Amino acid sequence: MQRAQLADFLRSRRAALRPGDVGLRPDASRRRTPGLRRDEVALLSGISTDYYTRLEQRRGPVPSGQVLASMARALRLTGGEREYLFELAGRAAPPRAESPDEVAPGLRRVLDRLGDVPAMVSDALGRTLLQTPAATALLGDESRYAGPARSRAYRWFTDPGARRHFPAADHDRHARTLVAGLAAASAAAGPRSTATALVGELRRRSPEFAAIWATQPVADAVCPPKRIVHPQLGVIDVRGDNLIDPDRSQVLTIFTAEAVEGD
Missing domain, CATH: 1.10.260.40 (lambda repressor-like DNA-binding domains)
Structure with a gap:
């Protein structure tokens, strides 16, 4: 020591x-x-x-x-x-988890200072690790799930209720974005990773996922604009700005609601 x-x-x-x-x-x-x-x-x-x-x-x-x-x-x-x-301290550090639940310190410090801004931290599998109260009000509590359902990609392709927060006209584009993100996570983590296992499970369970996967979609470097169906406010145009912590494969997304339309 x-x-x-x-x-x-x-x-x-x-x-x-x-x-x-x-x-x-x-x-x-x-x-x-x-x-x-x-x-x-x-x-x-x-x-x-x-x-x-x-x-x-x-x-x-x-x-x-x-x-x-x-x-x-x-x-x-x-x-x-x-x-x-x-x-x-003279001790061997335990190996880092492939996709740790603990939020990266730098991202947590930023999130703690955002106050009333809608923001959340997710990992490479699309699992929400932490949300601000404003993000929960906008998107719902995405951190409440367990097992494979923690991944928003898994919920999208296995639970029809997961799509109610997005206009039907945007479903195809959103589905491709989710598949592309999971493909990037699988490629980065390797064939024995949790991400690759999740891909295999979705290819077995969802013909839609398998069809999109076969087209080899590529993820964008930025969070694409999206429309969210809010139960009280109707359809909201949302922009997301990403701050990535490369050491932990986590991303902090800060949302800006640009306009409100009638549903």
Whole structure:
């Protein structure tokens, strides 16, 4: 364990965060130093303040893998920073999940600051990991699903109810966009990946998916404009702007409702 380097690394990452970055309400008192306090990092990590303080003072015990993972989440570390944290502690970092449920720290920091803006974070399989309240009001709660149905592509081709949020005239275009996105995810992750398994399942279950797949659609680099059928507002023209975290294969989409029409 490299105590000095570990202590310096923890202090630097703690100083780089603000309470709002991690979902804490800023206090009214003036802080003597920038960044989070030690007790705030300890609270977010599920460890005692004394334990965390001793780590920063170069006199703590060797943290367990569970403690290191908790501190990495609390400090919103990137994948590379997380591995470096484990290395400093003298432990092997567990392998990264192929499509982790945890939102990439950088994207979470941006999402936390968007306030009332409709935005959400999705992974390469089209699984919604986190939404702002405004996005839930616009699109519904897309994070409530379990199993394969977490993928919006899977729901589109297996659940007719998934299409009610889009005008019928747009169904073909939306279907091709979903297939192209899943094709890109499968190509990037490889033949033994969850994405490829999902493709195989959809090709078996949905003749429509299989037919589109055979045309080899290619995903656009941008989120294409779309129309959403809102239960109260009618048809809304929506533009989506994407911010991609390449390290975690996740995307933050910020939606702008450009106009409202009568249904």
